[in-house]
Structures are given as C-alpha cells and as structure tokens.
Amino acid sequence: MSIISDIIDSTKAIIKGMSITLAQIPKEKWTVQYPDDPVTLQPRYRGQHLLHVDELGREKCVACFLCAAACPSDCIYIIADDDPRPEEERIGVDERYAKIYNIDYGRCIFCGYCVEACPKDAITHGYNFELSVYTRADLLKTKDDLLITKQKQSPNYRVAFSDEDVDSEYKEI
Amino acid sequence: MSVSTQNLPPQFEVVDSPLDSQMTISMGPQHPSTHGVLRLELVLDGESVVKCTPDIGYLHTGMEKLFEYKKYQQGIVITDRMDYLNPLGNNLAYVMAVEKLLGLEIPERAQTIRVLMCELQRIASHMVWLGTHALDIGAMTVFFYCFREREKILNLIEAASGGRLTPSYFRIGGLMMDLPAGFERRLKQFTDNFPDAVDTFNTLLTGNTIFQKRTQNVGIISPEDAIDWGLTGPSLRGSGVALDIRRANPYTGYENYDFEIPVEGDCDVWSRYLVRMRELGESLKIVKQAAARLKPGSVKADAPKVVLPDREAMKTHMDALIHHFLIVAEGFDVPKGEVYHPIEASKGELGCYVKSDGGPKPARVHFRGPSFVNLSALPHMAEGEMVADVVAIIGSIDIVLGEIDR
Numbered sequence: 001m002s003i004i005s006d007i008i009d010s011t012k013a014i015i016k017g018m019s020i021t022l023a024q025i026p027k028e029k030w031t032v033q034y035p036d037d038p039v040t041l042q043p044r045y046r047g048q049h050l051l052h053v054d055e056l057g058r059e060k061c062v063a064c065f066l067c068a069a070a071c072p073s074d075c076i077y078i079i080a081d082d083d084p085r086p087e088e089e090r091i092g093v094d095e096r097y098a099k100i101y102n103i104d105y106g107r108c109i110f111c112g113y114c115v116e117a118c119p120k121d122a123i124t125h126g127y128n129f130e131l132s133v134y135t136r137a138d139l140l141k142t143k144d145d146l147l148i149t150k151q152k153q154s155p156n157y158r159v160a161f162s163d164e165d166v167d168s169e170y171k172e173i
Numbered sequence: 174m175s176v177s178t179q180n181l182p183p184q185f186e187v188v189d190s191p192l193d194s195q196m197t198i199s200m201g202p203q204h205p206s207t208h209g210v211l212r213l214e215l216v217l218d219g220e221s222v223v224k225c226t227p228d229i230g231y232l233h234t235g236m237e238k239l240f241e242y243k244k245y246q247q248g249i250v251i252t253d254r255m256d257y258l259n260p261l262g263n264n265l266a267y268v269m270a271v272e273k274l275l276g277l278e279i280p281e282r283a284q285t286i287r288v289l290m291c292e293l294q295r296i297a298s299h300m301v302w303l304g305t306h307a308l309d310i311g312a313m314t315v316f317f318y319c320f321r322e323r324e325k326i327l328n329l330i331e332a333a334s335g336g337r338l339t340p341s342y343f344r345i346g347g348l349m350m351d352l353p354a355g356f357e358r359r360l361k362q363f364t365d366n367f368p369d370a371v372d373t374f375n376t377l378l379t380g381n382t383i384f385q386k387r388t389q390n391v392g393i394i395s396p397e398d399a400i401d402w403g404l405t406g407p408s409l410r411g412s413g414v415a416l417d418i419r420r421a422n423p424y425t426g427y428e429n430y431d432f433e434i435p436v437e438g439d440c441d442v443w444s445r446y447l448v449r450m451r452e453l454g455e456s457l458k459i460v461k462q463a464a465a466r467l468k469p470g471s472v473k474a475d476a477p478k479v480v481l482p483d484r485e486a487m488k489t490h491m492d493a494l495i496h497h498f499l500i501v502a503e504g505f506d507v508p509k510g511e512v513y514h515p516i517e518a519s520k521g522e523l524g525c526y527v528k529s530d531g532g533p534k535p536a537r538v539h540f541r542g543p544s545f546v547n548l549s550a551l552p553h554m555a556e557g558e559m560v561a562d563v564v565a566i567i568g569s570i571d572i573v574l575g576e577i578d579r
Contacts, residue, residue, distance in 0.1 A: 069502040119494065
C-alpha cells in the first residue's frame with residue numbers, strides 16, 4: 001500500500017516540477033548568448049587596464065611608482081626616465097615619464113588598488129576581459145598594449161552607463 | 174576481518190582483502206559532489222559506510238602566511254579568495270578585526286551598506302548551496318533557477334564594487350566607494366522579485382516527496398554532539414541550537430535589525446535544509462530594512478592616517494596628497510596587540526585573529542573557517558549511512574574547499 005502511495009506522491013512531485021519548468025519556455029531568457037550577443041558590464045567593472053593620455057595626446061603617467069607599491073600581487077613593472085625636451089614634444093605630461101610600463105596579466109588579480117592609488121588618473125580599469133592567449137609570455141602587456149590610444153574595443157561587451165542600459169540588463173521574469 | 178600490516182599507523186591498515194566484505198574506496202578529489210577538491214576515504218561494507226576519513230589540503234595556497242608579507246590593506250584581496258562564495262563576509266571579518274586593533278569608528282552609512290551587502294552575499298551563497306545540494310540529490314532544474322537569482326545579486330555587487338567573485342568592497346575604515354547612482358532602485362527590483370523565486374524553490378524541493386525521502390533521517394547529529402564538534406551556523410541550528418553570532422555578539426549594528434533565527438530540531442539533512450531556506454527570507458528582511466535606513470553621509474572613517482583621502486581632496490590639498498602617498502607606499506602602523514573578531518558568515522562562525530607587533534604588516538593572521546570545523550563532523554554524520562547519502566550530507570554542511578585549505 002505504501003509503495004503505491006509513494007509512487008503516486010513521487011509522480012505528483014515530478015508533474016509539479018515539470019509544470020514549473022515548462023512554464024519557463026515562453027518567458028524571456030536570462031541567458032546571454034555570448035559571444036554572439038554582447039555581455040553587459042557595469043561602469044565600475046574591473047577589466048584590462050587603460051593608460052590614459054591628456055587632450056594633447058601626452059601620457060598622464062609620471063612614473064611615481066604608487067601603483068606598483070599598492071599592487072598586492074606585484075605585477076606592475078616600471079622604469080622611469082627623464083625627458084629633457086620642451087613641453088610640447090614630450091612623451092608625458094611631465095618631464096618624468098615611464099619608459100617601460102609592464103603589467104603581467106599572469107599575476108594581476110584585478111583588485112583595483114592601482115587605480116585607487118594613482119594620483120594622476122593615469123591608469124584605470126578598462127572593460128576588456130578577453131585576455132586569454134596561447135603562450136604565457138603574451139600575458140605580459142607592455143605600454144603599447146595598454147595605452148588607451150592603442151586599445152580597441154571588442155564587440156563582445158558593452159557598458160551600462162545610462163539608466164536605460166542598466167534597466168535593459170535587468171529583465172522581468 | 175582486516176589484515177593489518179605490522180608497525181604501521183592505523184590509517185595505513187590494509188582492509189581490502191578478498192576474504193573481507195569491507196572495501197576501501199577513494200571518493201574524490203575530482204568527485205563533482207564534494208564541492209571542490211575534497212577526498213573522502215570511505216570504508217564500505219556493502220552499501221553502508223563503516224568509516225569515513227576526509228583528506229584535505231589539495232587547495233592549500235598558504236594564504237595565512239601570505240598575509241605576513243602584505244600590508245594591512247593588501248590583505249583584503251586575499252580574504253576574497255578563501256570562501257569564494259561569501260567574499261564580502263570574509264572582507265568584513267578581516268577588516269573589522271583590524272579596525273578593532275586601530276579603534277576606528279565607522280560611519281553609520283558605511284555600516285548599513287556593509288550589512289546590506291553581506292546579507293545579499295549570504296543569499297548568493299545560499300543560492301549556490303541550494304543549487305548544488307539539489308543537483309547532488311538529483312534535482313537538476315533548481316540549479317539553473319538558483320544561478321539565475323545569484324546572477325542578479327552578482328550584478329548588484331558588480332555595480333557597487335566592480336568585481337563579481339572577488340569584490341574587495343570593504344576597506345579598513347569604511348568602503349571602497351559609495352553605492353552607485355540607481356543602486357537602490359535596482360535593489361528594489363531584486364527584493365520585489367526574490368520571494369517568487371523562493372516560492373519556486375519551495376514548490377520544486379520542499380514539497381517534493383522524492384527530495385524529502387532523500388534527506389529526512391539522514392546524517393543525524395544530536396545537539397550535544399553538534400556543540401562538541403564545534404559546528405556553527407545553519408549546520409548547528411539544524412540541530413536545534415539557536416546560536417547566531419549576529420544575535421549573540423552583534424557587530425556592524427546587527428542589534429538594530431529585526432530578524433528571526435531559524436531553528437529546526439530534527440538534526441538531519443532535511444532540517445539543515447529548512448534552516449537555510451528560512452534564512453533566505455530572513456536575509457531578505459534585513460536587506461529591505463538596511464535599504465530603508467540608507468541615509469546620505471560619509472562612507473569612510475575620519476582617520477586621515479589610515480583611510481585614503483577623497484580623490485578631489487587628494488588632488489587639491491597637499492596634506493591629503495602626502496597622506497595618500499604614505500598610506501599607499503608605506504602602509505599604516507597598527508598598534509601592538511592581538512584581536513579575534515567573529516562574524517556570522519553564510520556557513521557559520523568566521524573568526525579572524527590578527528596579531529600586530531606595531532608595523533604596517535601583521536605579525537600573524539589566522540582564520541577560523543566554519544567550513545573546516547563543520548567538515549570535521551562529517552565522519553560522525555556519515556558513518557553508518559548509505560554511500561549515496563554521503564553526498565547529501567556533504568551538501569547539507571555546505572563546505573567550500575577554498576576556505577578549508579586556505
């Protein structure tokens with residue numbers, strides 16, 4: 001007798017579960033079809049770094065080493081140099097600039113401490129998260145890879161800057 | 174009958190003889206239902222477990238030693254990686270322990286946001302627990318709904334901190350930055366919709382006879398044993414002991430919130446399940462109260478030698494710039510002493526012990542991880558049960574191997 005009631009109860013439970021599952025079919029899908037559709041990121045998202053330039057195209061970094069000091073994983077490597085040329089011809093905004101600025105993405109943990117530390121707003125987190133490479137040496141990004149003028153945005157992500165964008169990312173289910 | 178080799182410690186005893194009905198099998202470390210790299214050495218007699226020995230350490234990364242080489246503020250990012258389902262709780266335990274040493278006063282708004290974020294994180298952690306626990310037992314659908322709800326919370330955490338799995342949102346003396354514009358509106362969207370999701374889980378699992386049969390009267394641990402083994406959190410409350418650090422030893426203003434402590438007295442997997450399911454509702458209640466209490470104000474303590482100055486002040490005032498450079502480059506000195514600060518993480522009592530001998534780096538940091546202690550009671554619960562129930566018991570104590578091995 002108890003076996004029969006067990007079977008009935010289990011069947012009821014399965015039917016109840018299936019009704020919930022099937023009711024999901026007409027509803028809007030939460031899943032993002034990455035990489036066919038872009039991923040929506042929040043404005044504060046911490047992706048690959050960007051080295052910024054000012055309106056004249058000069059690098060903002062003054063090689064103060066604060067980002068390297070703040071970094072918990074010691075992934076930033078800087079060599080500073082002096083640029084004695086007149087102001088218009090310089091590489092950086094100041095006489096002192098970073099001759100070499102490397103970030104080792106094999107070590108970087110994307111904590112945002114370097115961005116918090118930078119007194120010149122020269123380094124920020126960009127939004128690129130597609131950093132996989134075939135060899136480990138390629139994870140070492142140099143200044144040429146990091147400068148904002150040299151990076152191009154991938155079509156696989158977009159950033160929700162406005163309220164409408166934020167809302168579009170939240171679907172009513 | 175076991176054939177033992179002479180002069181060997183008991184754990185190397187050979188029990189696997191053809192004449193013997195007992196069999197030793199290794200469950201893990203790649204077993205999907207051990208929630209990480211946990212290896213269990215099971216001695217089976219037929220289908221019942223005679224002996225169960227957890228073998229841990231596959232994920233050991235030496236985090237506690239690493240703290241000694243990092244400045245106090247750099248330690249926060251290490252805590253993220255311990256219990257990776259509850260990173261904000263780990264942040265809070267460490268940050269509050271250091272704040273206790275420094276004697277810092279945290280502003281009201283920062284405390285409210287801490288409570289809010291920690292409770293959101295608790296819901297997210299319970300969502301992963303529920304999904305994987307149900308998946309282990311055989312209910313696959315719940316997993317997808319749980320991860321959908323978790324995704325909404327992770328989006329909120331990403332909006333506030335920039336990180337999803339490793340937010341590092343709390344800082345010594347306050348928060349990384351204030352909540353973004355429009356956060357409260359999005360939080361409301363979540364809190365309005367979440368009760369429906371809980372109803373779905375209840376329909377799929379709580380009222381499900383199959384799930385009940387798999388969990389009731391399995392993995393029993395009596396209240397006395399639970400206390401003796403040092404269980405904390407929902408695993409302890411599932412044995413009928415109403416102990417919650419948020420109530421017993423309130424921190425960050427939890428004494429001002431109105432919530433219940435769910436307790437179930439059946440002492441089995443089912444009652445631990447019920448406790449966590451009821452906790453979802455209680456956490457949501459706290460989130461709503463905290464959201465209603467958010468008032469404009471500072472999110473950083475008034476301690477210029479410890480807390481980074483505002484970015485505007487740093488660019489315009491020389492003294493703020495000097496403090497900024499000193500804090501980032503040199504760190505800040507913490508007075509000599511040692512503290513222990515426990516918080517109620519999603520898995521139980523997470524305590525942080527910090528010892529300082531005066532410099533910018535801690536002399537010793539130790540964590541009392543709830544998963545580690547809860548796992549130690551697993552042999553007690555699993556011995557005598559069927560081998561298929563071991564996965565249900567592991568799911569019910571909700572362990573994260575990142576925290577066990579550290």
